[in-house]
Amino acid sequence: MGVVKCPVCDADVRVADDAMVGELLTCADCGVELEVTALDPLTVEEAPEVQEDWGE
Amino acid sequence: MLHIFYSRLRMEEKALYKAAAARGTEVDFRDAGDLVWPDDFENVGPGDVALCRCVSQTQNIALTQLLEGRGVRTINPPETMLLCGDKIATAALLDREKIPQPAWRVASSFDAAVKAAESLGYPVVFKPAAGSWGRLLAKVSDREACEAIVEHKQHMGPAHSVFYIQKYVEKGGFDLRAVMIGGRTATLMKRASSHWITNTARGATPEPFPMDAELEALLNRTAKVVGGDFLAIDVFGTPEGWIVNEINGQPEFHGSVAATGVDVGGLMIDYALDSLKSRSPGGGASHV
Numbered sequence: 001m002g003v004v005k006c007p008v009c010d011a012d013v014r015v016a017d018d019a020m021v022g023e024l025l026t027c028a029d030c031g032v033e034l035e036v037t038a039l040d041p042l043t044v045e046e047a048p049e050v051q052e053d054w055g056e
Numbered sequence: 057m058l059h060i061f062y063s064r065l066r067m068e069e070k071a072l073y074k075a076a077a078a079r080g081t082e083v084d085f086r087d088a089g090d091l092v093w094p095d096d097f098e099n100v101g102p103g104d105v106a107l108c109r110c111v112s113q114t115q116n117i118a119l120t121q122l123l124e125g126r127g128v129r130t131i132n133p134p135e136t137m138l139l140c141g142d143k144i145a146t147a148a149l150l151d152r153e154k155i156p157q158p159a160w161r162v163a164s165s166f167d168a169a170v171k172a173a174e175s176l177g178y179p180v181v182f183k184p185a186a187g188s189w190g191r192l193l194a195k196v197s198d199r200e201a202c203e204a205i206v207e208h209k210q211h212m213g214p215a216h217s218v219f220y221i222q223k224y225v226e227k228g229g230f231d232l233r234a235v236m237i238g239g240r241t242a243t244l245m246k247r248a249s250s251h252w253i254t255n256t257a258r259g260a261t262p263e264p265f266p267m268d269a270e271l272e273a274l275l276n277r278t279a280k281v282v283g284g285d286f287l288a289i290d291v292f293g294t295p296e297g298w299i300v301n302e303i304n305g306q307p308e309f310h311g312s313v314a315a316t317g318v319d320v321g322g323l324m325i326d327y328a329l330d331s332l333k334s335r336s337p338g339g340g341a342s343h344v
Contacts, residue, residue, distance in 0.1 A: 020073075022065035022087055035064075047064070053113045055188020056288060056304035 002042045008032045015042055057099065058325075058332055059084040059106040059128070061091075061119060067310040069109050071321030079325060088115065093122050102127030105332040107324070109306065113141045113186065116306055129331055131324075132305050136284030140305025143220050144185045146282075153281045155274070156299040158292070159223040169206045169219040170199065178202075179224035182209065184216060188304070189257040192216075195224060227292040230254060231301060232265055235312045235320055236279045236287040237327050241272065245315035257308075262315035271298050278303065285331075286324060288312075 002015040011029035015036065019025075024047055025034045033047040058081055062069040065087075076083040084099060088110050091097065100106070106128050110116040120134040132140075139145050150157045161172035173180045173196060182194040182205055196202045209216040230248040234241050244267055249260035256262055271291065278289050278300055288307035291298050309320040 020065055020070060022062070023070060024064060024066060050189075050191075051112060052191075053186060054111045055113065055191070056307045 004042050004044050006030060006032065006034065007044065007046060013044065015044070057082065057084055057104045058328055059086075059100060059104060061086060061088040061106060061108050061110065063087060063089050063110040063112060063115060066111070066308065067313075068308050068321065071309075071313070071319075072107060072109070072325060075319070075322040075325040078322075079329070081325070081329060088119055097122075097126075100126060100128055103332075103335045104128045105328050105335065106130045107328055108132070108137075113137065113188075113306065117141070129335060131286055131328060131331070132284035136282065136287075137305045139282060140284075140287070140303050141186055143183055143187075143302065144218070146303055147220070149281060150278070150300060153277070155278055155281065156297065158225050158299060158301060161219075161221045163219045163221070164217065166203075166206050166210065169221065170202055172219065172221050173202045174199065176221060176223045181222045181224050182206075183220050183222060185218060185220045186215065190253040190255040193253060195252055224252075225292045225294060225299070225301070227254075227294070230260075230293075232271070232291040232293070232298075233262075233312065234275050234289045234291065235307060235309055236275065236289060237320075237323050238285055239276065239279045241267065241275055242320055242323050243309070243312040243316040243318045244271075245312050247311070256311035262311040264316045274298050274300065285327065 001017055003012050006013050006027040009030035013027050019036050021036055023036045034044040035047040037043050037045050060072055073085050106123050108116050108120050108130050117134050117137050120130040123130050144162055147160050159176055163169040163172040179195055179197045184192050194205045196205055230246050231254045233245050235243045244265050245262045246265040247254040247256055247260040247262055254260040275289055279287055282303055288304040290301045292301050313320055
C-alpha cells in the first residue's frame with residue numbers, strides 16, 4: 001500500500017496496491033475527492049467537480 | 057472484443073475490469089475522455105460489445121450512438137440511456153404502460169407550474185427532467201415556497217424551465233433499489249434515511265430486502281417496457297402497493313454490492329460475454 005500527501009490538507013492518504021490510474025479516493029481527513037493520476041511515482045490530484053449531467 | 061469505456065474510475069468500473077480479467081477475457085478498457093472519434097476507435101467494429109460507463113450522461117449517449125453506428129452492441133443502447141436520462145419521457149412511458157408511479161405533472165410557465173403543484177396538492181417535489189444523485193430536488197410544502205422555487209428555476213436556463221413535478225410520497229423512510237441485468241433482478245436493497253431523499257449518494261444506509269411476488273412482477277414488467285440490459289429501478293412502498301419512482305440507465309452499484317454481497321460486476325461481465333458470444337458467427341441474439 002502506498003501513501004501520498006493530500007494536495008488539499010497535506011494529510012497522508014493511503015492508496016491500495018491494486019490502484020489504477022483514474023481511480024477515485026477520498027481523503028479521510030478533509031473529505032476531498034482525489035484521483036490517482038500516476039502510479040510510478042504515485043501521484044493524486046483533486047478530482048473534477050461534479051457536472052450537472054453526471055450521474056446514473 | 058469486449059470494450060469498457062469510462063470517464064471516472066469508480067468502484068463499479070474497477071469491479072467490471074477485475075471481473076473481466078478474472079475470466080481471462082481480453083478487454084479494451086479505456087478512459088473515453090482521452091479518446092478522439094474515430095481516430096482512437098480503429099479496434100472497434102461489428103460484433104463487438106461495449107459497456108459504456110461514462111459518468112456524464114451526455115458523453116455516454118454520444119459514445120453509444122457513435123459505437124452503435126459502427127455496429128457495436130452497447131450496454132446500454134443509446135435509446136435506453138436517452139429514455140432513462142429524461143424523467144418526463146420515463147413518466148410518460150410508465151403512464152402509457154400503466155405502471156404505477158407517483159402522480160406527476162409537467163408545466164412550462166410560472167403560472168402553469170404553480171397550478172400544477174396546487175392540483176397535485178402539497179407537498180410536491182420539483183425534479184430536474186435530467187439529473188441524478190438527488191441533485192436539485194426540491195420538496196415544496198406550500199404556495200409561497202412553490203412560487204419561489206419556480207422563479208429560481210426559471211433563471212437556471214431552458215433545461216430547468218420545463219417543470220417536472222411529482223406528488224410527494226410518504227414512503228416510510230426508505231425506498232428500494234433493484235439492479236436489473238437482462239430483465240431480471242440481480243440485487244434488491246432497501247435504502248433507509250431520516251432525510252426524505254434516500255439516495256446512497258446522499259448518505260442513505262443500504263441493506264438487503266426480501267423480494268415479494270408483487271414487487272417482482274412490477275420490476276420485470278418495468279424492465280421489459282424500458283428495454284436495455286442494465287437498469288436500476290427505484291421503488292416506493294405505498295398503502296396501495298409498490299410504485300416506480302425512477303429508472304436509471306447507467307447505474308452505479310456499489311451500494312447494492314455492499315448491501316447484498318452479490319458480485320454485480322461479475323454478473324454484468326458474464327452477461328456482456330454472453331452477448332458477445334451471441335454476436336459471433338453462429339450466434340444471433342441482439343438487444344433484450
